[in-house]
Amino acid sequence: MEKNIYKILNELRPEFDFTTSKDFIEDGLLDSFDVVALVTELETNFNCLIDALDIVPENFTSIEQIIAVVRKNGGTL
Amino acid sequence: MLAKFNGIKISGVLAVLPKTEYDYDEETAHFATPATRRLKRVMGFSKRRAALSTTTSSDLALYGIRYLLENDLLKKEEIGALLVLSTSPDYYIPPMSNVLHGELGLPFDVVCMDISQACAAYVLGMFQASMLLEHMEDGKKVVMCTSDVLCRKDPEWKIGEPSFGGDAATITIMERDESAPTxxxxxxxxxxxxxxxxxxxxxxxxxxxxxxxxxxxxxxxxxxxxxxxxxxxxxxxxxxxxxxxxxxxxxxxxxxxxxxxxxxxxxxxxxxxxxxxxxxxxxxxxxxxxxxxxxxxxxxxxxxxxxxxxxxxxxxxxxxxxxxxxxxxxxxxxxxxxxxxxxxxxxxxxxxxxx
Missing domain, CATH: 3.40.47.10 (Thiolase/Chalcone synthase)
Structure with missing residues (x-):
């Protein structure tokens, strides 16, 4: 899942290196439109529907947080 | 708060759009990236309409009211109140409802009221119109206008980032009708x-x-x-x-x-x-x-x-x-x-x- 999520992130914002960021939001790698696009890609790739209340910046700050939110919403590996 | 009104109905709705239509792909072509095209798909943007740079909110609203008068869908003597909701008024003073009142040549006893309200304006306007109608004489109607020109521009002006805002006005006629459901x-x-x-x-x-x-x-x-x-x-x-x-x-x-x-x-x-x-x-x-x-x-x-x-x-x-x-x-x-x-x-x- 981690590898696939990095692939999605790199396709979303190819100009950034997500592996070196401690906080994707704080570091300016993802804005709110990117998060929306990311959610759509995660839902498609991991066959889940992410609850709207889980679409908050703190759930998209790191690869671990993103994996957690996908798993919480029934995403499949 | 919760509220309910009996015997009040909407008897007509007119939407007025600007003439200039902007296509998302054409408008963003000079800076488009894969992210721009992704935004279109995810957010559902395709086209938008924006008023000309010289158009005001009252221009759009007036266009709509005049259309109703000219097409016998509204009579001046029926108007009991002009209620205008906008976040882009022509002036601070006078209120936009008074601008419309003057342009339409309405009688002195027509109520003029402006409310500054953004995306909740239409439904809040229905609520306010209902309150006005509860105190208005029989046969009078409230002309509720929502109108904004926050996106107005000249067609030649290039945008620097994707835009999904649009301009529009709506004219909604509300009146009393004892048979109208709550x-x-x-x-x-x-x-x-x-x-x-x-x-x-x-x-x-x-x-x-x-x-x-x-x-x-x-x-x-x-x-x-x-x-x-x-x-x-x-x-x-x-x-x-x-x-x-x-x-x-x-x-x-x-x-x-x-x-x-x-x-x-x-x-x-x-x-x-x-x-x-x-x-x-x-x-x-x-x-x-x-x-x-x-x-x-x-x-x-x-x-x-x-x-x-x-x-x-x-x-x-x-x-x-x-x-x-x-x-x-x-x-x-x-x-x-x-x-x-x-x-x-x-x-x-x-x-x-x-x-």
Whole structure:
């Protein structure tokens, strides 16, 4: 899942290196439109529907947080 | 607050759109990236309409009222009140309703009232019009206008980032009718979160100056000046998803309706994604909650719900009746909802202006 999520992130914002960021939001790698696009890609790739209340910046700050939110919403590996 | 009104109906809805249509792909072609095209797909943007740079909100509203008068859909002597809702008025003084009053040559006893309200304007206007009608003499009508020109521009001006805003006006005629079913309203506000959507400069707290026009602030990843509208996208999204569904559940319960009994959920349309998530949270079929206004005309703020009615129900409202749940939500922050029966109206249509 981690590898696939990095692939999605790199396709979303190819100009950034997500592996070196401690906080994707704080570091300016993802804005709110990117998060929306990311959610759509995660839902498609991991066959889940992410609850709207889980679409908050703190759930998209790191690869671990993103994996957690996908798993919480029934995403499949 | 919750409120209900008996014996008041909408008897006509007219949406007025600017003449200039902008195609998303053409408008963004000079800077488009894969992210720009992705935004189109995810947010459902295709076309929008923006007024010319010289057009004012009262111009659009006046165009609509004159259309109604010229086509015998409204008579001057029927007008008991002009109610205008806008966040882009012609002046601070006089109110825009007085501008319309003067241009139309209406009698002195017509009530003129302006309300500054953003995306919740249409439904809040219905609520205010209902209160006016409760105290108005028989046979008089409230002419409720929503109108904004926040996106006005010359067609030659190039945009620097994707835009999904639009301009529009709506003219809605409301009147008393003892046989009209009860209409239910809920009105909520949270001024503590007002900075989630804010245009800092232009009022008396921060008058516009050459300095306020300098785009030197980063807001949610975008460069903004104090003259621009600032939006904390995450905060606004979370506000809508957290506050609107319970308000809808509450007003359905207050009106004694189930979700299935609602024919249409005609909501404000910021973008496709937000509405998809709202329909998922509410457990309402997406087909009952259109998102084609922002897709085809842009987000016209307080006029969105009225344009939604005119475009999606249109002539069908002349002969049919639908139970509708309306909701407007946004700047303020405000969220105003209603459960109303719409139908058997005298007109319901959309026109394209020359503005």
């Amino acid at each position: 209409a239910y309203y809920s009105i909520y506000n949270d001024g503590a979160r007002r900075e989630a959507l804010i245009m800092h400069a232009g009022g008396f707290r921060m008058p516009r100056t050459p300095e306020t026009a300098i785009p030197n602030h980063i807001v949610d990843g975008k460069v903004r000046s104090y003259d621009d509208l600032w939006m904390d996208g995450s905060a606004v999204f979370n506000f809508m998803q957290k506050e609107v569904p319970p308000a809808i559940e509450e007003i359905l319960s207050y009106s004694g309706r189930t979700k299935d009994e609602i024919d249409w959920y005609l909501f404000h349309q910021p973008n496709k994604f937000m509405l998809q998530k709202l329909s998922q949270r509410l457990g309402v079929p997406q087909e009952k909650m259109p998102w084609n206004i922002v897709e085809n005309f842009g987000n016209s703020s307080g006029s969105c719900v009225g344009v939604d009615i005119a475009y999606n129900l249109g002539e069908a409202l002349l002969t049919n009746r639908y139970t509708c749940c309306l909701s407007g939500f946004g700047g303020g922050l405000s969220w105003v909802s209603a459960v109303v029966e719409l139908g058997n109206v005298e007109f319901c249509r959309m026109i394209i202006s020359d503005l």
